[in-house]
Amino acid sequence: MSKSLPLLTPVETVACCSPVTREPLSADAAVRISPLLKALADPVRLRLLSLVASHADGEACVCDLQEAFDLSQPTISHHLKVLHEVGLLERSKRGVWVYYRVQPAALGDLAALLGGVGA
Amino acid sequence: MSKSLPLLTPVETVACCSPVTREPLSADAAVRISPLLKALADPVRLRLLSLVASHADGEACVCDLQEAFDLSQPTISHHLKVLHEVGLLERSKRGVWVYYRVQPAALGDLAALLGGVGA
DNA sequence: ACCGGACATCGAGATGTGTCAATATTGATA
DNA sequence: TATCAATATTGACACATCTCGATGTCCGGT
Numbered sequence: 001m002s003k004s005l006p007l008l009t010p011v012e013t014v015a016c017c018s019p020v021t022r023e024p025l026s027a028d029a030a031v032r033i034s035p036l037l038k039a040l041a042d043p044v045r046l047r048l049l050s051l052v053a054s055h056a057d058g059e060a061c062v063c064d065l066q067e068a069f070d071l072s073q074p075t076i077s078h079h080l081k082v083l084h085e086v087g088l089l090e091r092s093k094r095g096v097w098v099y100y101r102v103q104p105a106a107l108g109d110l111a112a113l114l115g116g117v118g119a
Numbered sequence: 120m121s122k123s124l125p126l127l128t129p130v131e132t133v134a135c136c137s138p139v140t141r142e143p144l145s146a147d148a149a150v151r152i153s154p155l156l157k158a159l160a161d162p163v164r165l166r167l168l169s170l171v172a173s174h175a176d177g178e179a180c181v182c183d184l185q186e187a188f189d190l191s192q193p194t195i196s197h198h199l200k201v202l203h204e205v206g207l208l209e210r211s212k213r214g215v216w217v218y219y220r221v222q223p224a225a226l227g228d229l230a231a232l233l234g235g236v237g238a
Numbered sequence: 239a240c241c242g243g244a245c246a247t248c249g250a251g252a253t254g255t256g257t258c259a260a261t262a263t264t265g266a267t268a
Numbered sequence: 269t270a271t272c273a274a275t276a277t278t279g280a281c282a283c284a285t286c287t288c289g290a291t292g293t294c295c296g297g298t
Binding site (some may be wrong): 020021023024025027030031033034037038040041043044046047048049051053054068082098102107108110111113114115 | 128139140141142143144146149150152153156157158160161162164165166168170172173187221226227229230231233234
Protein backbone atom coordinates (compact mmCIF):
# COMPACT_ATOMS: atom_id res chain seq x y z
CA MET A 1 0.00 0.00 0.00
CA SER A 2 1.42 3.35 -0.97
CA LYS A 3 1.03 6.01 1.66
CA SER A 4 -1.19 8.84 0.54
CA LEU A 5 -1.74 12.10 2.37
CA PRO A 6 -4.45 11.60 4.96
CA LEU A 7 -3.97 15.01 6.48
CA LEU A 8 -7.66 15.69 6.14
CA THR A 9 -10.50 13.46 7.16
CA PRO A 10 -12.65 12.13 4.32
CA VAL A 11 -15.35 14.52 5.42
CA GLU A 12 -13.05 17.48 4.94
CA THR A 13 -11.97 16.45 1.47
CA VAL A 14 -15.47 15.77 0.20
CA ALA A 15 -16.35 19.44 0.03
CA CYS A 16 -13.85 20.20 -2.66
CA CYS A 17 -15.25 18.14 -5.52
CA SER A 18 -17.79 18.84 -8.15
CA PRO A 19 -20.77 16.50 -8.27
CA VAL A 20 -20.10 13.02 -9.55
CA THR A 21 -22.61 13.47 -12.34
CA ARG A 22 -20.92 16.59 -13.64
CA GLU A 23 -17.50 15.33 -14.55
CA PRO A 24 -15.58 12.11 -14.13
CA LEU A 25 -14.28 11.71 -10.64
CA SER A 26 -10.51 11.42 -10.50
CA ALA A 27 -9.01 8.24 -9.17
CA ASP A 28 -7.52 10.23 -6.31
CA ALA A 29 -10.80 11.81 -5.35
CA ALA A 30 -12.57 8.47 -5.49
CA VAL A 31 -10.04 6.96 -3.13
CA ARG A 32 -10.45 9.82 -0.71
CA ILE A 33 -14.23 9.80 -0.78
CA SER A 34 -14.95 6.10 -0.61
CA PRO A 35 -13.99 5.70 3.08
CA LEU A 36 -16.73 8.13 3.92
CA LEU A 37 -19.31 6.09 2.04
CA LYS A 38 -17.86 2.92 3.49
CA ALA A 39 -18.41 4.32 6.95
CA LEU A 40 -22.04 4.95 6.10
CA ALA A 41 -22.56 1.66 4.35
CA ASP A 42 -23.48 -0.33 7.41
CA PRO A 43 -26.99 -0.58 8.87
CA VAL A 44 -25.79 -0.13 12.43
CA ARG A 45 -23.69 2.93 11.62
CA LEU A 46 -26.48 4.44 9.57
CA ARG A 47 -28.81 4.15 12.52
CA LEU A 48 -26.17 5.42 14.95
CA LEU A 49 -25.65 8.49 12.83
CA SER A 50 -29.36 9.02 12.49
CA LEU A 51 -29.87 8.59 16.22
CA VAL A 52 -27.19 11.13 17.05
CA ALA A 53 -28.38 13.59 14.44
CA SER A 54 -31.99 13.47 15.50
CA HIS A 55 -31.29 13.43 19.22
CA ALA A 56 -32.21 16.33 21.46
CA ASP A 57 -29.49 19.02 21.43
CA GLY A 58 -27.91 17.27 18.49
CA GLU A 59 -25.78 15.08 20.65
CA ALA A 60 -26.11 11.71 22.31
CA CYS A 61 -24.29 9.82 24.99
CA VAL A 62 -23.00 6.39 24.16
CA CYS A 63 -25.20 5.02 26.88
CA ASP A 64 -28.25 6.35 25.03
CA LEU A 65 -27.17 4.72 21.81
CA GLN A 66 -26.41 1.27 23.15
CA GLU A 67 -30.01 0.69 24.17
CA ALA A 68 -31.24 0.92 20.60
CA PHE A 69 -29.25 -2.11 19.52
CA ASP A 70 -29.00 -5.74 20.38
CA LEU A 71 -25.24 -5.63 20.10
CA SER A 72 -22.39 -5.79 22.54
CA GLN A 73 -20.84 -2.66 23.96
CA PRO A 74 -17.51 -3.15 22.16
CA THR A 75 -19.33 -3.46 18.87
CA ILE A 76 -21.13 -0.16 19.31
CA SER A 77 -17.90 1.43 20.43
CA HIS A 78 -16.22 0.14 17.29
CA HIS A 79 -18.88 1.56 14.98
CA LEU A 80 -18.76 4.94 16.69
CA LYS A 81 -15.02 4.94 16.24
CA VAL A 82 -15.38 4.34 12.52
CA LEU A 83 -17.84 7.21 12.18
CA HIS A 84 -15.55 9.41 14.23
CA GLU A 85 -12.41 8.56 12.28
CA VAL A 86 -13.85 9.57 8.93
CA GLY A 87 -15.02 12.81 10.48
CA LEU A 88 -18.75 12.23 10.50
CA LEU A 89 -19.07 12.36 14.28
CA GLU A 90 -17.47 14.69 16.78
CA ARG A 91 -16.63 13.42 20.19
CA SER A 92 -16.55 15.06 23.58
CA LYS A 93 -15.98 13.56 26.96
CA ARG A 94 -17.80 14.96 29.96
CA GLY A 95 -17.10 13.18 33.17
CA VAL A 96 -17.51 9.50 32.66
CA TRP A 97 -19.74 9.92 29.65
CA VAL A 98 -18.81 10.39 26.03
CA TYR A 99 -21.05 12.42 23.76
CA TYR A 100 -21.16 12.31 20.01
CA ARG A 101 -22.57 14.88 17.64
CA VAL A 102 -22.76 15.06 13.88
CA GLN A 103 -20.10 17.14 12.17
CA PRO A 104 -22.29 19.93 10.80
CA ALA A 105 -21.44 20.17 7.11
CA ALA A 106 -20.52 16.54 6.61
CA LEU A 107 -23.76 15.08 5.33
CA GLY A 108 -24.61 18.18 3.37
CA ASP A 109 -21.35 18.13 1.48
CA LEU A 110 -21.72 14.48 0.71
CA ALA A 111 -25.27 15.02 -0.49
CA ALA A 112 -24.03 17.80 -2.75
CA LEU A 113 -21.37 15.54 -4.15
CA LEU A 114 -23.89 12.85 -4.98
CA GLY A 115 -26.96 14.83 -5.82
CA GLY A 116 -25.29 17.59 -7.72
CA VAL A 117 -27.18 20.45 -6.11
CA GLY A 118 -24.04 22.03 -4.68
CA ALA A 119 -21.05 23.54 -6.49
CA MET B 120 -29.56 -15.15 6.87
CA SER B 121 -33.26 -14.46 7.16
CA LYS B 122 -34.97 -13.69 3.90
CA SER B 123 -36.34 -10.19 3.77
CA LEU B 124 -38.49 -8.75 1.04
CA PRO B 125 -36.24 -7.57 -1.77
CA LEU B 126 -39.07 -6.85 -4.14
CA LEU B 127 -37.70 -3.37 -4.71
CA THR B 128 -34.15 -2.43 -5.46
CA PRO B 129 -32.39 -0.39 -2.78
CA VAL B 130 -32.69 2.60 -5.05
CA GLU B 131 -36.44 2.29 -5.14
CA THR B 132 -36.80 2.03 -1.39
CA VAL B 133 -34.59 4.99 -0.63
CA ALA B 134 -37.13 7.50 -1.83
CA CYS B 135 -39.62 6.66 0.87
CA CYS B 136 -37.67 7.75 3.95
CA SER B 137 -37.34 11.05 5.70
CA PRO B 138 -33.81 12.42 6.04
CA VAL B 139 -31.55 10.63 8.47
CA THR B 140 -31.05 13.80 10.46
CA ARG B 141 -34.76 14.33 10.98
CA GLU B 142 -35.77 11.21 12.84
CA PRO B 143 -34.10 7.98 13.84
CA LEU B 144 -33.86 5.58 10.96
CA SER B 145 -35.66 2.32 11.61
CA ALA B 146 -33.64 -0.86 11.67
CA ASP B 147 -35.56 -2.05 8.64
CA ALA B 148 -34.91 1.07 6.64
CA ALA B 149 -31.23 0.97 7.53
CA VAL B 150 -30.95 -2.58 6.28
CA ARG B 151 -32.65 -1.68 3.03
CA ILE B 152 -30.58 1.43 2.42
CA SER B 153 -27.12 0.21 3.32
CA PRO B 154 -26.67 -1.97 0.20
CA LEU B 155 -26.99 1.16 -1.87
CA LEU B 156 -24.26 2.91 0.08
CA LYS B 157 -22.20 -0.24 0.02
CA ALA B 158 -22.40 -0.25 -3.74
CA LEU B 159 -21.08 3.30 -3.80
CA ALA B 160 -18.42 2.71 -1.21
CA ASP B 161 -15.74 1.55 -3.57
CA PRO B 162 -13.36 3.83 -5.47
CA VAL B 163 -13.74 1.90 -8.71
CA ARG B 164 -17.53 1.90 -8.58
CA LEU B 165 -17.62 5.57 -7.65
CA ARG B 166 -15.58 6.37 -10.74
CA LEU B 167 -17.62 4.04 -12.91
CA LEU B 168 -20.81 5.76 -11.85
CA SER B 169 -19.27 9.15 -12.37
CA LEU B 170 -17.97 8.16 -15.79
CA VAL B 171 -21.35 6.91 -16.90
CA ALA B 172 -23.19 9.90 -15.48
CA SER B 173 -20.92 12.46 -17.07
CA HIS B 174 -20.59 10.66 -20.38
CA ALA B 175 -22.07 12.05 -23.57
CA ASP B 176 -25.76 11.12 -23.94
CA GLY B 177 -25.72 9.94 -20.35
CA GLU B 178 -24.71 6.46 -21.26
CA ALA B 179 -21.50 4.59 -21.77
CA CYS B 180 -20.47 1.33 -23.31
CA VAL B 181 -18.49 -1.08 -21.21
CA CYS B 182 -15.70 -0.83 -23.70
CA ASP B 183 -15.44 2.90 -22.98
CA LEU B 184 -15.26 2.30 -19.26
CA GLN B 185 -12.61 -0.38 -19.26
CA GLU B 186 -10.01 1.96 -20.65
CA ALA B 187 -10.16 4.22 -17.64
CA PHE B 188 -8.97 1.52 -15.29
CA ASP B 189 -5.98 -0.68 -14.87
CA LEU B 190 -8.16 -3.62 -13.98
CA SER B 191 -9.15 -6.83 -15.68
CA GLN B 192 -12.30 -7.07 -17.75
CA PRO B 193 -14.07 -9.45 -15.32
CA THR B 194 -13.41 -7.04 -12.48
CA ILE B 195 -15.03 -4.14 -14.28
CA SER B 196 -17.90 -6.39 -15.26
CA HIS B 197 -18.33 -7.36 -11.63
CA HIS B 198 -18.45 -3.78 -10.41
CA LEU B 199 -20.96 -2.82 -13.06
CA LYS B 200 -23.10 -5.72 -11.99
CA VAL B 201 -23.07 -4.52 -8.39
CA LEU B 202 -24.13 -1.04 -9.43
CA HIS B 203 -26.83 -2.52 -11.63
CA GLU B 204 -28.21 -4.85 -9.00
CA VAL B 205 -28.85 -2.13 -6.46
CA GLY B 206 -30.57 -0.11 -9.15
CA LEU B 207 -28.04 2.65 -9.65
CA LEU B 208 -27.30 1.76 -13.25
CA GLU B 209 -29.65 0.75 -16.04
CA ARG B 210 -28.46 -1.65 -18.64
CA SER B 211 -29.25 -2.02 -22.30
CA LYS B 212 -27.73 -4.32 -24.81
CA ARG B 213 -27.33 -3.16 -28.38
CA GLY B 214 -25.67 -5.64 -30.65
CA VAL B 215 -22.55 -6.92 -29.03
CA TRP B 216 -22.21 -3.90 -26.81
CA VAL B 217 -23.75 -3.22 -23.44
CA TYR B 218 -24.56 0.33 -22.43
CA TYR B 219 -25.08 1.58 -18.93
CA ARG B 220 -26.84 4.72 -17.82
CA VAL B 221 -27.55 6.19 -14.41
CA GLN B 222 -31.01 5.56 -13.02
CA PRO B 223 -32.32 9.11 -13.05
CA ALA B 224 -33.65 9.73 -9.54
CA ALA B 225 -31.30 7.40 -7.74
CA LEU B 226 -28.56 9.77 -6.66
CA GLY B 227 -30.97 12.60 -5.99
CA ASP B 228 -33.06 10.51 -3.64
CA LEU B 229 -30.01 9.31 -1.82
CA ALA B 230 -28.72 12.85 -1.51
CA ALA B 231 -32.08 13.91 -0.09
CA LEU B 232 -31.95 11.11 2.42
CA LEU B 233 -28.52 12.15 3.61
CA GLY B 234 -28.60 15.88 3.23
CA GLY B 235 -32.10 16.44 4.40
CA VAL B 236 -33.05 18.88 1.66
CA GLY B 237 -35.78 16.66 0.32
CA ALA B 238 -39.04 15.53 1.98
C1' DA C 239 -7.16 4.49 48.55
C1' DC C 240 -10.56 1.57 46.90
C1' DC C 241 -14.27 0.22 44.12
C1' DG C 242 -17.64 0.44 40.46
C1' DG C 243 -19.39 2.12 36.18
C1' DA C 244 -18.66 4.04 31.32
C1' DC C 245 -16.22 3.46 27.49
C1' DA C 246 -12.11 1.86 24.64
C1' DT C 247 -8.85 -1.56 22.98
C1' DC C 248 -7.23 -6.26 21.92
C1' DG C 249 -7.39 -10.79 19.86
C1' DA C 250 -9.89 -14.17 17.51
C1' DG C 251 -13.34 -16.35 14.55
C1' DA C 252 -16.76 -16.22 10.87
C1' DT C 253 -18.22 -14.01 6.91
C1' DG C 254 -17.90 -10.66 3.08
C1' DT C 255 -15.29 -8.31 -0.72
C1' DG C 256 -11.98 -7.19 -4.62
C1' DT C 257 -9.33 -9.19 -7.87
C1' DC C 258 -7.71 -12.35 -11.32
C1' DA C 259 -7.29 -16.36 -14.80
C1' DA C 260 -10.05 -19.48 -17.07
C1' DT C 261 -14.20 -20.38 -19.25
C1' DA C 262 -18.88 -19.64 -20.93
C1' DT C 263 -22.26 -16.91 -23.55
C1' DT C 264 -23.95 -14.02 -26.98
C1' DG C 265 -24.17 -11.63 -31.44
C1' DA C 266 -22.11 -10.09 -35.93
C1' DT C 267 -19.77 -11.44 -39.85
C1' DA C 268 -17.44 -14.18 -43.29
C1' DT D 269 -21.67 -22.89 -39.76
C1' DA D 270 -17.28 -21.43 -38.09
C1' DT D 271 -15.07 -17.79 -36.06
C1' DC D 272 -14.08 -13.67 -33.68
C1' DA D 273 -15.05 -9.89 -30.48
C1' DA D 274 -17.67 -8.07 -26.38
C1' DT D 275 -19.33 -9.13 -22.07
C1' DA D 276 -20.68 -12.26 -18.25
C1' DT D 277 -19.93 -16.12 -15.04
C1' DT D 278 -17.16 -19.30 -12.26
C1' DG D 279 -13.72 -20.63 -8.95
C1' DA D 280 -10.10 -19.39 -6.14
C1' DC D 281 -7.24 -16.52 -3.27
C1' DA D 282 -5.88 -12.63 -0.25
C1' DC D 283 -7.59 -9.33 2.48
C1' DA D 284 -11.07 -6.56 4.99
C1' DT D 285 -15.03 -6.35 8.11
C1' DC D 286 -18.37 -7.44 11.81
C1' DT D 287 -18.92 -9.37 15.99
C1' DC D 288 -17.81 -11.07 20.46
C1' DG D 289 -15.49 -12.04 25.14
C1' DA D 290 -11.76 -10.55 27.83
C1' DT D 291 -9.27 -6.93 29.41
C1' DG D 292 -7.64 -2.15 29.92
C1' DT D 293 -8.34 2.86 31.11
C1' DC D 294 -10.32 6.71 33.09
C1' DC D 295 -13.30 9.09 36.25
C1' DG D 296 -16.48 9.75 40.42
C1' DG D 297 -18.00 8.40 44.65
C1' DT D 298 -17.50 6.13 49.14
